[in-house]
């Protein structure tokens with residue numbers, strides 16, 4: 674009955690079914706047009722001045738990774754949810770806990786507070802990039818194994834990355850110096866003494882190698 678009314682409202686041969694088909698076809702045409710004429714070209718280069726390039730190349734753990742990122746996307750989000758590098762943890766997501774620490778050009782950074790667009794052309798290393806190609810752990814990772822320094826270990830990748838970065842500037846720190854150097858990392862299990870022992874063992878392992 675409703676169909677009959679609709680066809681009556683749209684006189685001269687336009688049935689309800691054909692009317693809906695027409696609307697869908699028009700929508701598909703608009704979508705195609707916006708895809709073809711979007712502001713980013715296929716190679717990810719902005720076609721208009723001031724446009725933000727979405728398809729970027731990142732250097733992550735020695736590999737060039739092509740990835741589509743939003744302009745407001747953080748490096749932590751890109752690493753975890755676009756590149757599958759979930760060793761980088763998200764704790765606070767606001768620069769307080771250090772769980773998301775990665776190295777950018779050998780310097781530890783909170784990846785939750787770095788926009789991915791800003792690190793194009795820079796060298797990013799995550800916890801997944803520390804071990805050798807043959808699977809041998811980095812000396813600081815080995816220190817974690819040697820000392821069993823963590824409880825739940827959620828914070829562990831951040832501590833390891835912060836320590837690896839710190840040891841690049843001070844390879845032979847005192848316990849107090851290392852404690853200060855990685856004080857930007859928090860542990861909810863609060864076993865800081867054991868963590869520090871493990872990180873000191875890692876430093877020792879590094880000097881041996």
Ligand code: FES
Nearest residue numbers: 764765766771785
């Ligand atoms: S998740 Fe980045 S500092 Fe806490």
Ligand code: FES
Nearest residue numbers: 824826860861862
């Ligand atoms: S060992 Fe559990 S958060 Fe650090």
